[in-house]
Amino acid sequence: MADTEHSRRPRGWLIGIREAIPLLGGYIPVAISFGLISTQAGFSTAETMAISTLIYAGASQFLFVGMAASGSPLWLTVAMTLLINVRHVVYAPNIAPWLPRSRWWPWLMHGLTDQVFALAHSRLPQLPESQRVGWFFGAAMLAWLSWIAGSLLGAVGGEWLTSRWPLLGEVMPFALPALFLVLIVPRFTSRRWAAALSVSVAAALVCTLVGLTNIGIPLAAACGALCFYMVRPPETLGTDKGTTDKGTTREGRPS
Amino acid sequence: MSLELWIGMIVAALGTYLIRLLPLLWMQKRLTRSEADGPVDALPKWLVILGPMMIAAVLGVSLVPRTPDAAGWLATVIGLGVTLAIWRRTRSLGWPVVGGVLTFGVVVIVARSLM
Numbered sequence: 001m002a003d004t005e006h007s008r009r010p011r012g013w014l015i016g017i018r019e020a021i022p023l024l025g026g027y028i029p030v031a032i033s034f035g036l037i038s039t040q041a042g043f044s045t046a047e048t049m050a051i052s053t054l055i056y057a058g059a060s061q062f063l064f065v066g067m068a069a070s071g072s073p074l075w076l077t078v079a080m081t082l083l084i085n086v087r088h089v090v091y092a093p094n095i096a097p098w099l100p101r102s103r104w105w106p107w108l109m110h111g112l113t114d115q116v117f118a119l120a121h122s123r124l125p126q127l128p129e130s131q132r133v134g135w136f137f138g139a140a141m142l143a144w145l146s147w148i149a150g151s152l153l154g155a156v157g158g159e160w161l162t163s164r165w166p167l168l169g170e171v172m173p174f175a176l177p178a179l180f181l182v183l184i185v186p187r188f189t190s191r192r193w194a195a196a197l198s199v200s201v202a203a204a205l206v207c208t209l210v211g212l213t214n215i216g217i218p219l220a221a222a223c224g225a226l227c228f229y230m231v232r233p234p235e236t237l238g239t240d241k242g243t244t245d246k247g248t249t250r251e252g253r254p255s
Numbered sequence: 256m257s258l259e260l261w262i263g264m265i266v267a268a269l270g271t272y273l274i275r276l277l278p279l280l281w282m283q284k285r286l287t288r289s290e291a292d293g294p295v296d297a298l299p300k301w302l303v304i305l306g307p308m309m310i311a312a313v314l315g316v317s318l319v320p321r322t323p324d325a326a327g328w329l330a331t332v333i334g335l336g337v338t339l340a341i342w343r344r345t346r347s348l349g350w351p352v353v354g355g356v357l358t359f360g361v362v363v364i365v366a367r368s369l370m
Contacts, residue, residue: 018349019348019349022348022349022352025352025356026317044256054265054268055267055268055271056268060267060271064264068260068263074259074260074263077267078263078266078267078270081267082271082274086274088274089274089278090278090305091275091278091309092282093279093281093282093302094303094305094306094309096282099279099283106276106279106280110272110275112275114309114313115313118309118310118313121306121307121310122310167363167364169321170321170322170327171356171359171363172356173317173321174330174331174334174355174356174360175352175355175356176317177317177334177355178334178338178355178356178359179348179352180310180314181314181335181338181339181351181355182338182342183314184307184310184314185339187307187310196304196308197311198311200308200311201311201318202315204313204314204316204318205315205316205318205319207315207316208316208318208319209319213316216312216315216316217312217316218309218312219312220308220312220315220316221309221312224311224312225301225308228308
């Protein structure tokens with residue numbers, strides 16, 4: 001009976017692939033842009049693919065090809081690339097409590113991008129332990145391969161694609177804010193969290209509008225965290241329903 | 256790409272990978288040490304708070320439309336509203352995103368044709 005139930009349950013990697021599909025709407029158009037810009041900057045298709053496969057971090061790849069093409073010193077190009085990616089430092093520790101023991105995790109960390117982190121942070125606590133490695137593998141692999149495929153498309157036919165379907169490149173990226181909204185809304189569990197999360201969203205939006213996209217994410221997150229510590233409603237109001245002082249729900253997951 | 260640039264690219268790739276990997280190894284060690292307290296208690300409080308804030312920040316960054324004109328912003332606001340409405344009904348991941356993207360596209364096309 002239990003075996004039948006187990007066999008009926010979809011496999012973890014399939015769930016991961018299915019749930020990561022919305023990411024493609026954001027990844028593929030940006031990857032096409034990267035492929036196009038990279039070849040325009042003088043990199044070959046193979047080099048463009050190598051950059052997307054190995055570095056696999058959107059903003060820093062644009063910076064890398066831009067700085068390299070403009071003749072910036074190599075050490076500065078590498079340092080700036082790494083500096084943009086420093087924000088990833090907090091991702092793995094945040095999902096670590098939900099990662100069951102497996103020798104695959106060190107390899108899978110290559111796929112821990114902003115978007116995969118956002119998805120994993122919300123979904124891993126809800127999945128049974130037996131499905132988590134498979135789920136992460138499926139989600140991260142789909143995102144990675146779509147990024148590489150998009151870069152190839154951009155390098156080979158980016159100019160033709162963007163001139164033929166200009167609206168597609170504008171509409172598809174909306175999948176990302178839509179997905180992040182769905183991931184973040186359940187965390188508005190109290191006035192305190194609502195205020196902090198709203199500050200974080202607003203600060204990131206402002207940073208992007210003034211051209212500080214890369215620093216915007218850590219800066220906005222820090223503003224939100226600061227707000228969380230500053231806004232402490234009177235305990236008698238009981239506004240932190242379902243959330244403990246440690247910022248975790250009573251079920252034991254970060255709220 | 257010159258040999259020097261290839262080496263630079265590989266260093267950047269390796270560094271990015273280590274930025275993602277090393278904090279995991281640090282946290283796993285910390286979790287092993289504090290297994291008796293339960294896994295969540297091993298997470299530093301600032302880290303528990305920073306996780307959702309990072310997701311909120313990624314949302315904020317992605318809100319700016321590719322073409323940030325009136326039609327783009329209007330489509331963003333209406334698209335987010337529809338996404339939220341579908342999420343409230345379905346509590347799923349996929350349908351709200353599909354609904355939001357379709358709405359965004361329709362609003363952009365209609366708004367551009369009227370403006």
